Amino acid sequence: MARVTLPDGSTLEIAEGSTAKQVAERIGAGLAKAAVAAKIDDKLVDLSTPIANSPRLQIVTPKDKDGLNIMRHSCAHVMAEAICSLWPQTRLVYGPTVEDGFYYDIDLDEPIRPDDFPRIEARMREIAEADKPIVRREMSRQEALEELKGDPYKTDNIQRAEGDVISFYSHGNGFRDLCRGPHVPSTGKVGSFKIMSVAGAYWHGDPTQKMLQRVYGTSWPTKKELDEYLNRLEEAKRRDHRVIGRQLDLFSFSEMGPGFAFIHPKGMIVWNEIVDFMRQLNRKYGYKEIRTPIILNEELWRRSGHWDHYKENMYFCEIDQVGYAVKPMNCPGGCLLYKTTKHSYRELPLRLAEFGMVHRHEASGVMHGLFRVRQFTQDDAHIYCAPNQIEAEIIGVINLIFETYRAFGFEDFNVELSTKPENHIGSDEIWETATNALEAALRHKQIPYKINEGDGAFYGPKIDFHIKDCLSRSWQLGTIQLDFSMPQRFELTYVAEDNAEKTPVMIHRAVLGSMERFLGILIEQYAGALPLWLAPEQVRVLTISEKTNEYAVAVQAKLSEAGLRCGIDLSDEKIGAKIAKSHGEKIPYMMVVGPKEAESNMVSVRMRGSQDSRTVSVEQFLARARQKIAVKTADLAF
RNA sequence: GCUGCUGUAGCUCAGUCGGUAGAGCGCGUCCUUGGUAAGGACGAGGUCCUGGGUUCAAAUCCCAGCAGCAGCUCCA
Numbered sequence: 001m002a003r004v005t006l007p008d009g010s011t012l013e014i015a016e017g018s019t020a021k022q023v024a025e026r027i028g029a030g031l032a033k034a035a036v037a038a039k040i041d042d043k044l045v046d047l048s049t050p051i052a053n054s055p056r057l058q059i060v061t062p063k064d065k066d067g068l069n070i071m072r073h074s075c076a077h078v079m080a081e082a083i084c085s086l087w088p089q090t091r092l093v094y095g096p097t098v099e100d101g102f103y104y105d106i107d108l109d110e111p112i113r114p115d116d117f118p119r120i121e122a123r124m125r126e127i128a129e130a131d132k133p134i135v136r137r138e139m140s141r142q143e144a145l146e147e148l149k150g151d152p153y154k155t156d157n158i159q160r161a162e163g164d165v166i167s168f169y170s171h172g173n174g175f176r177d178l179c180r181g182p183h184v185p186s187t188g189k190v191g192s193f194k195i196m197s198v199a200g201a202y203w204h205g206d207p208t209q210k211m212l213q214r215v216y217g218t219s220w221p222t223k224k225e226l227d228e229y230l231n232r233l234e235e236a237k238r239r240d241h242r243v244i245g246r247q248l249d250l251f252s253f254s255e256m257g258p259g260f261a262f263i264h265p266k267g268m269i270v271w272n273e274i275v276d277f278m279r280q281l282n283r284k285y286g287y288k289e290i291r292t293p294i295i296l297n298e299e300l301w302r303r304s305g306h307w308d309h310y311k312e313n314m315y316f317c318e319i320d321q322v323g324y325a326v327k328p329m330n331c332p333g334g335c336l337l338y339k340t341t342k343h344s345y346r347e348l349p350l351r352l353a354e355f356g357m358v359h360r361h362e363a364s365g366v367m368h369g370l371f372r373v374r375q376f377t378q379d380d381a382h383i384y385c386a387p388n389q390i391e392a393e394i395i396g397v398i399n400l401i402f403e404t405y406r407a408f409g410f411e412d413f414n415v416e417l418s419t420k421p422e423n424h425i426g427s428d429e430i431w432e433t434a435t436n437a438l439e440a441a442l443r444h445k446q447i448p449y450k451i452n453e454g455d456g457a458f459y460g461p462k463i464d465f466h467i468k469d470c471l472s473r474s475w476q477l478g479t480i481q482l483d484f485s486m487p488q489r490f491e492l493t494y495v496a497e498d499n500a501e502k503t504p505v506m507i508h509r510a511v512l513g514s515m516e517r518f519l520g521i522l523i524e525q526y527a528g529a530l531p532l533w534l535a536p537e538q539v540r541v542l543t544i545s546e547k548t549n550e551y552a553v554a555v556q557a558k559l560s561e562a563g564l565r566c567g568i569d570l571s572d573e574k575i576g577a578k579i580a581k582s583h584g585e586k587i588p589y590m591m592v593v594g595p596k597e598a599e600s601n602m603v604s605v606r607m608r609g610s611q612d613s614r615t616v617s618v619e620q621f622l623a624r625a626r627q628k629i630a631v632k633t634a635d636l637a638f
Numbered sequence: 639g640c641u642g643c644u645g646u647a648g649c650u651c652a653g654u655c656g657g658u659a660g661a662g663c664g665c666g667u668c669c670u671u672g673g674u675a676a677g678g679a680c681g682a683g684g685u686c687c688u689g690g691g692u693u694c695a696a697a698u699c700c701c702a703g704c705a706g707c708a709g710c711u712c713c714a
Contacts, residue, residue, distance in 0.1 A: 111641085111643095113642080114642095114643080197642095197708060197709070198641095198642070198708090198709085199642070200640065200641025200642065201709075202640075205710070205711065213642085214641095214709070247649085255687080255705050258705065358714090360713085360714085362712080362713075363639050364639065365640070365710085365711085366639090366711085367706090371714090372713070372714085376714065464714095479714075510714070512714090514714045516714090517714060518714095544672060545672055545673090547671070572669090572670070572671070572672090573672090574672055574673090574676080574677060575672070575674055576672095576674065576677090578675095579675055579676090581675090581676075582675090583675060584675090584676095592674060604673085606674065611674080612674095
């Protein structure tokens with residue numbers, strides 16, 4: 001007899017050599033049916049695994065994260081079998097799970113097209129309905145290599161695999177794949193699935209290697225969950241800032257300048273509201289503002305290190321036979337400004353902010369609306385300080401960053417620390433000191449963080465700040481980078497208390513990162529229905545008929561004078577059409593005025609997204625609207 | 639940059655077998671003067687992405703380029 005300990009602490013006597021599946025059956029028929037795998041002493045295994053000794057045991061179902069991944073991984077195998085049966089010359093490479101699904105990389109010269117997906121899915125359904133057992137077979141590494149001789153991909157996989165035992169899984173009509181497992185017990189347990197897309201992917205992600213086809217699929221425990229997921233994708237599509245940006249006339253792109261955004265008048269209103277707010281915060285946190293040139297002499301970029309470490313991303317030009325570069329970052333220009341006067345320790349920390357427009361040559365395939373462009377404006381700043389001020393300054397920046405995100409309605413952040421990359425300047429000691437300083441600040445603020453090894457900027461380590469939007473998509477916004485190298489390269493100095501010239505430390509920071517990207521993120525977060533304080537047109541007066549045009553114009557004038565962005569619709573449309581149009585343009589408030597309102601000197605206010613209206617005086621409305629703008633709320637109700 | 643797909647009116651998209659282009663929305667004019675999610679009539683608007691090729695004839699077929707889209711790699 002053996003004894004297993006279940007997750008709730010209870011124990012179960014079982015016959016020696018019973019499988020995990022049999023334990024599940026002992027616990028309950030429902031669990032046995034739902035089970036896809038088991039965890040024996042925290043190790044995930046197949047349900048068919050015999051139990052030895054007296055371990056802890058947990059039955060894994062697709063309700064667990066682990067179970068879901070196992071189900072998806074098995075689904076990837078079923079998809080692989082389907083593809084192999086349709087294209088027998090297919091060579092399988094690697095098929096892992098990813099967030100929300102899985103993919104399988106295959107080597108097949110004939111391109112798989114979206115038109116082929118229904119065929120693949122149909123074959124997968126056949127395989128799933130057959131509900132064939134998925135069987136594990138183990139052999140030694142040597143045997144496995146022999147078995148797969150001539151298959152460069154799988155041979156490579158074996159060589160990368162850990163341990164001496166190599167396992168294969170097979171199911172159905174002779175389909176077999178090298179795989180660590182575990183897998184669901186049979187092909188019927190791969191959930192509700194759908195092939196999503198196909199795209200190219202390099203072998204090992206290495207651009208010098210062969211381009212493979214990566215077929216993406218998703219699978220969920222139930223049809224309902226699959227549909228919910230597909231709806232979520234639809235929702236993301238509905239919020240696409242590129243589409244909304246065009247519909248709401250906020251920005252555009254032209255073939256005349258790929259990756260260079262045109263911000264339209266309405267987009268500029270949002271932009272300027274954001275900038276005004278950031279300026280206000282900069283003042284609060286003790287920053288001064290500067291502005292530095294877009295184009296500067298090549299010599300500057302050699303000195304800063306950009307020439308050696310960033311040249312592929314830069315644009316160059318010539319002025320009077322002299323080489324110049326378009327700035328990809330604001331820091332070198334800022335250093336020149338710093339050097340225009342002699343500085344005392346009394347001035348430090350010197351915090352200089354700049355809404356700096358930078359140009360970076362991004363690869364043509366990576367551009368994506370406002371999220372990835374070749375010209376963008378950073379809400380940048382550089383803090384020049386003494387070494388003993390570093391931690392306090394970093395904490396100050398962290399406070400500023402969190403205050404900003406909360407004001408825009410983002411409450412869910414996560415933080416990453418990136419360390420020394422291969423391509424870097426400065427000594428190892430400098431890097432260690434800088435990295436330790438960043439970690440110390442994070443610990444002081446008790447902020448949990450993830451480490452990204454080798455992901456720092458070429459001049460220093462960095463802390464990156466990510467926010468999650470309403471669809472729980474993650475976006476990188478802010479960054480804090482600690483830099484001991486640039487001040488040395490530019491021979492920046494300050495006079496210390498002892499009258500000696502010393503080198504300041506430089507902290508690079510951006511809060512929103514890129515104004516363009518942030519504008520795009522806001523559009524998606526609010527699906528274009530921006531909070532009142534950001535809305536390009538905050539109110540629109542809608543007339544019932546021409547008879548009250550005069551009163552309507554007076555109302556508009558009153559609201560405009562009070563500082564609200566107020567439009568008016570005097571067209572000879574019916575009121576229903578005007579309301580529909582205003583809703584389409586996502587105007588927060590509509591004020592319907594007709595003879596009734598004109599007579600009583602009131603307005604009938606209707607909110608975006610609501611069917612109701614309320615009749616109030618213009619003054620009442622103004623007071624509420626002003627208050628909502630002041631607190632930057634997204635809630636329109638009053 | 640790489641792989642695949644796409645490119646027709648301001649926008650979203652039809653366009654059959656190769657025979658010189660259509661709809662809806664939007665825009666303009668007029669009619670309509672109305673009460674909370676689209677009233678009616680008429681009209682203007684197109685280098686069918688660009689350049690080659692095949693053909694009596696190309697939006698349509700072929701090639702190249704450009705741009706966009708989905709990914710890969712990279713990144714704010």
